[in-house]
Amino acid sequence: MSAVVRRGTRLTAETLCFTFDGREYHGQVGDTAASALLASGVRTMGRSVKYRRLRGVLAAGPEEPNALFTVGSSPTVFPNVCAPQLELREGMVLRSQNRWPSLRYDVASLLQLGSGFLGAGFYYKTFIWPSWHRWEAPIRALAGLGEAPGACELPTVAVEHFSCDVLVAGAGAAGLAAARAAARAGARVVLCEREPVCGGELEFESGTIEGRPALAWIDATLAELATLSARVLTGTALVGETGGEFIALYEPGGLPGANAVYKIRPRAFVIAMGATERPIAFINNDLPGVMLLGAAERFLSRYGVNAGRELVLFANHDRVYAAATRLVVAGMRVRAIVDTRDATGLGPQAARQRTALAGTGTDCLLGHAVIRVTGRGQVRRAVIAPLASPAAAHSIACDTLLVSGGWGPSTHAGMHEGGVTRYEEALGAFVSTEQPDGRENAGAANGLLELSQALADGAGAGTRAARRAGADGDPGTAPLGSGDGAPRLVPFWRSPADRAGEKHQFIDYQNDVNVADLRAALAEGFVDIEHVKRYTALGFGTDQGRMGGLLGAAILAELRGEPLRDVGTSRLRPPYHPVTMQSLAGLRVGARLRPMRRTPLHEWHVAHGGVLEPMDLWMRTRYYRENGPGAYEAGIAEAQRVRTSGGIIDGSTLGKIEVAGPDSGPFLDALYLNKASTIKVGRSKYMVNLREDGMVLDDGIVLRIAEDRFIATTSSGHGAHMLAHFEHYRDTQWSGCGVTVTDVTEAWAVIVVAGPQSRTVLREVLSAQWRQPLDALTHMAFARGTLAGQDLTVLRASFSGELAFELHCRPSISEPLWESLIAAGFKPYGLEALDILRVEKGYLVSSELNGQTTPFDLSMDDLVKHGNHCIGRELLDRPAFHEPTRPRLVGVRAVDGRMAFYGGAQLTTPDQPHRACGYVTSSVYSPTLSEWVGLALVSRAHADGAVLDCRDPVRIGDCKVRLTSIIHYDPSGERMKS
């Protein structure tokens, strides 16, 4: 436990407690998990996925590949949380990953002995005998990263869509300069920064800007941006973009799971997301104690944590000397600086710093490289050799090795939608050149690592962005500043090693991909970087190749003997960092997953024991609780009551389309198989739509309201499709003609009053003016009038086979009308009962109108014969539609009246038990006939009266059925037409 109160730009003096792997530790408010543990002397923070090698923290940002913790306790656990990003809170519970039973003693680390069998792509080549499945279970148990959370309550996300003139991603030197210039020019600026504070490298790089220390300049700039109404979003990372819309997630405290999701459409976009430092590959470069140079600087300046006591620095650029100077001032001892360049590589500032460091006892080597580090579980010694003669090595005792191989511009935000990059030898990195629609990189993201250049570049990009967005004010002068000098980098990717050593030169820490794996991939014939990536899993982890992607590409290029610019890097895709499903779901969670459509009578059904179920987007009543313990019993009771006296059902979901205009008759003729234009005003007709290939699409009733006005009803399920179908036809073949199409589904509530008593009850409920029209109403005719001042249409039509009336009324009077029908003695029935009634009468629903049946299959030959030229007519006259093997719609009943059969059961003949000659489309228990009845589609070879086997091995077993006419009850239709 550290008793010293550390000072850092992110810390306060207040302390807190947390646990890691069951032990209690102390930290300060502002600490991250990584900084507090480092301060407490903890260096091992996890094990690698495959070989279970001990690992420590390598980086100080979201690109950290090793120190991933599980936060919290089941079920609310957050796996794979990046330790350097996770802000500690009092009582936080942390666990390391990829180890069992403990971090120190991990059973699976014995796998390292079998590492020869576990190279890249091992699952294609090994563990095949006797059967992969025997090995699969234990291998899967070892694989994977972290523990998935259980069912837990997560906070709902706030989503915000907004536009702005200029979006600047990244609030480092270049980003702040860009935002300031754009805002001064009058643009609406949004600046987003993934860290909780702005500044980027300025946080530790000792720079001065416009005569002030960098940190003071940052504060002044942010204050100015506030006065210019710029919006600064900290703790907000840009994760991706599609089609000009940028997604940024506000994840405070480094815990995954956004609190807010921003969807931003800027007119212009500046990418100032900096550059990511990369390591160099040498033997055992994954030992705890090996850290990136910039990470050590950040741990020092932000959290007051010393990365180690005896340091060795290994780099290929000038910045290492500036860094070493700062580390020495903080009290760390730099034993050696290993610079791969020769003396001519150094700039004057670096040369001065080097001389000063040498004077204080640091061994400053040029043209050398660290060949390997050794130590049990952490760095103890560094083995260093001259590049000219790698055999002449010597070793130094140390506890920390800080490595830096250079920086790779974070260009991803420009690359997600396609952009072009170019390899810059002076950077040893790819810099983006072409970007879609004028967006630009600025600063380190543009390959400019010097502070003065970054500021100028940022100001220029911000100004150009403001101009593109139409703001032409004065951006002011670009800020002048100076900090660390130019890096003068000479690319260096890996230290010399023999074949055995290459196995421990790690490139991708998260997937344990080493140089030997790259060599193996090449030997297997995987040459392209995209293939190598997928074969070796290079770049697959949570860091998405930020540590090892470029390193891997460079080493691959070396192994291929080609320049790096020809090898390239693999394609970048969003999201930039791991995003939780919760963030993507946004508001569509729980009850808000999908919309729910309600009929005007919905509240009544709910209040009166209706059991509702979703049908597409509608909630429809299946049955009413008072009629039975479940759907089966209640449906039977409700159906029986309709046949004996009557009932009412809410049919408001019925699709209704109003077609109006002088050409509406001919228009409908073209959409239906049978003619609409011959319907008389005041009458309706059962009509069938064909699909363009001749199959039956839908059916419904069309009412002729007036000479130039019809209402076409569709089935509830096909409503949306039929509306689009009508609209499409009107806007293509009938554009400019005198016909309009309007969806009126919700303008009319529909109450079906069915049963022998229906006319009596209606006469009682409707006002006196309706008596005569009701009595005079013949089958398929309708009468229009008003009720309580609102429009009402009474249509005499039946889907139950009983005397029935469809009341189409305005929603505002639907509930009073419904209640008056209840008061008059009718009770409601639901879809379950409706299905029973319609199957008894052989009426069709989507089970029969399934898109695979022709009008001939459905015995609609008459409609075809008298039909007109319509959509689908041409393809109706096909020989294939008249083949003897085409199905025919028939009724079915069990030979033994007590047997049940279900829809979906297959029908076979005894001599061909393995080939279905048909199947049952619908089946119900009929209370009227006291047996199960159904409808089926059966090959024409079988006539009415034939007995077939009804096969249902999975559900209720087999029985014998007889084919009958499709109308099981009241075949002459007397009850309906009474």
Add this chain to the structure above:
Amino acid sequence: MKGVEQVRHRGLGLVERQTGRVLEFVAFHFPSEGAFVVGWPAAPGAIRHDVQGLSGLLHFAPARWLAPSPCREIAALVAAAEDAATGTCIDVTGKWREFALIGTAAARVLASTLNTEIVLEGRECAAVTLFDCPCVLARVGDGYRIWVRASFAEDFVNAIESLCLPG
């Protein structure tokens, strides 16, 4: 149909308004410059306000205008257009339910589901989907007028009620 306040908290009001008759006028031909009388909102997204300043006639879809609770003047305009055989007038009473969304948080509520700036750019009304519900949206003064398709209206109110906005 509720004519009462539905949601009121923290700078937000969602109030359902009573509607009387609601008409949709659908034209046979479009684009329709010159086909209508002066004052007819012919441009996409245009609104003709009635004498009380309320939205009288909204051009929310090609060749389709919404007339919610039309006053005598608007009703006469629409009837005249039908008589002139320019199109047909459909009585869609019950299809749309009208809400007023007001308060300082109104804009932020809508921003949860779409980018209002883009959708209302260069127009006074737009056919949109808000919280997965089909709507017609109009900016009115400091707030908004929203016509929601009736079967979705309950869901629309629930969506706004369940929004958890940053304080």
Add this chain to the structure above:
Amino acid sequence: MIRLICPFCGPRELREFEFHKTRAEPGSTPYAQVYERVNRLDDSVEHWQHVQGCRAWMLVRRNPSTGLVLETRILGGDHP
């Protein structure tokens, strides 16, 4: 999200639109229109509907290989 420019509503997110079908080749038989559709790699002419907006039907010319939308115009007007 990628946007389409609805001829009536202006630029809207792609999710508001539904693809219907490619336009039939002019002069093709009914059978060919249903079963012998032509998929063009570079210049696909398609019918889309702005289902979650104004419900306009529109003709969209796109390059399916690059995703670039070349043109959108309304169907159903007097000048098809």
